Amino acid sequence: MGICDDRVVIVTGAGRGLGRAHAIAFAAEGARVIVNDIGASLEGEGTDMSPAHEVVETITAAGGQAVVNADDCADWDGAGNMIAQAIDTWGRLDTLVCNAGIVRDRMIVNMSIEEWDAVIHVHLRGMFCPVRHAVSHWREMSKAGTPVQARIVNTSSGAGLFGSVAQANYSSAKAGIATFTTIAAAELGRYGVQANAIAPSARSRMTEEAFAEMMAKPESGFDSMDPANVSPLVVWLGSSACDVSGRMFEIAGGELTVCDGWQRAATFDKGAQYEPDEIGAIVTDLIREAPQPAAVYGAQ
Numbered sequence: 238m239g240i241c242d243d244r245v246v247i248v249t250g251a252g253r254g255l256g257r258a259h260a261i262a263f264a265a266e267g268a269r270v271i272v273n274d275i276g277a278s279l280e281g282e283g284t285d286m287s288p289a290h291e292v293v294e295t296i297t298a299a300g301g302q303a304v305v306n307a308d309d310c311a312d313w314d315g316a317g318n319m320i321a322q323a324i325d326t327w328g329r330l331d332t333l334v335c336n337a338g339i340v341r342d343r344m345i346v347n348m349s350i351e352e353w354d355a356v357i358h359v360h361l362r363g364m365f366c367p368v369r370h371a372v373s374h375w376r377e378m379s380k381a382g383t384p385v386q387a388r389i390v391n392t393s394s395g396a397g398l399f400g401s402v403a404q405a406n407y408s409s410a411k412a413g414i415a416t417f418t419t420i421a422a423a424e425l426g427r428y429g430v431q432a433n434a435i436a437p438s439a440r441s442r443m444t445e446e447a448f449a450e451m452m453a454k455p456e457s458g459f460d461s462m463d464p465a466n467v468s469p470l471v472v473w474l475g476s477s478a479c480d481v482s483g484r485m486f487e488i489a490g491g492e493l494t495v496c497d498g499w500q501r502a503a504t505f506d507k508g509a510q511y512e513p514d515e516i517g518a519i520v521t522d523l524i525r526e527a528p529q530p531a532a533v534y535g536a537q
């Protein structure tokens with residue numbers, strides 16, 4: 238018995254890295270899995286279906302059930318096709334894990350509009366399109382009186398929560414995913430849909446060069462940066478056992494943290510309109526009262 242027996246799960250970007258580990262972990266817990274991936278380069282170029290096929294072969298060799306989906310998750314019709322494939326193949330959809338991603342790192346002063354658009358497109362649109370199609374399906378079921386225990390697991394990043402130098406495009410997309418998730422939880426609970434997000438840390442082609450030392454596999458002991466360490470959380474968030482919604486979880490190895498978003502940290506109310514030259518002193522007091530913001534990754 239697994240905690241996802243009878244569930245049908247889609248994992249986007251499941252050909253490599255974290256998505257691959259999630260797909261294998263879901264299948265090991267009894268889920269039937271749609272392994273979505275276009276096999277793009279780290280920068281989002283080209284296609285190669287061999288990684289997605291390898292994941293399906295790994296799952297089926299272990300006695301699990303999985304099929305490949307080759308749609309671009311950021312394409313509106315492609316995302317619709319992916320949701321339809323789950324329902325056509327196994328008659329249902331229970332969990333959507335939005336994981337696909339790319340990077341095009343550059344300092345803001347050097348970033349091209351193409352680098353900005355490509356990253357925003359894959360992360361934000363690549364999350365919204367499948368979510369939008371999935372929630373249409375779940376709302377229809379809920380309105381027809383069929384019980385729904387649907388789960389959305391979105392992938393944000395520490396870069397989105399705290400900011401990361403040379404990743405303004407990526408961090409902005411990941412911050413958007415974090416806020417989207419809280420709104421999805423607030424809007425969709427009435428249909429039986431829970432939405433949570435993760436900010437993972439693991440070895441993949443996205444991180445193994447940029448953070449080589451931190452990501453290196455130790456010669457012995459706990460390999461904390463193995464992507465498989467992130468998947469148990471994702472599987473639980475994607476299961477009917479999950480009883481939280483609208484939350485952000487940071488996970489790195491065995492370290493699991495609940496994160497919190499923007500908060501009102503200090504407030505002063507004059508009860509009337511300010512003069513511009515009054516503002517400085519009030520801001521000084523408010524900043525003294527408020528906790529220090531978390532440092533931006535990579536800032537000096």
Ligand code: NAD
Nearest residue numbers: 250253254255275276277310336337338394438439441443
């Ligand atoms: P990865 O490059 O190994 O995997 C990303 C996968 O997404 C690739 O297989 C790629 O082909 C696929 N993909 C890209 N565009 C796609 C599209 N339009 N449609 C379908 N598939 C597409 O990287 P990873 O590290 O496993 O990253 C997975 C997710 O985790 C990403 O969203 C990433 O931003 C996020 N993340 C990773 C880390 C980390 O430490 N590795 C940290 C924070 C966030």
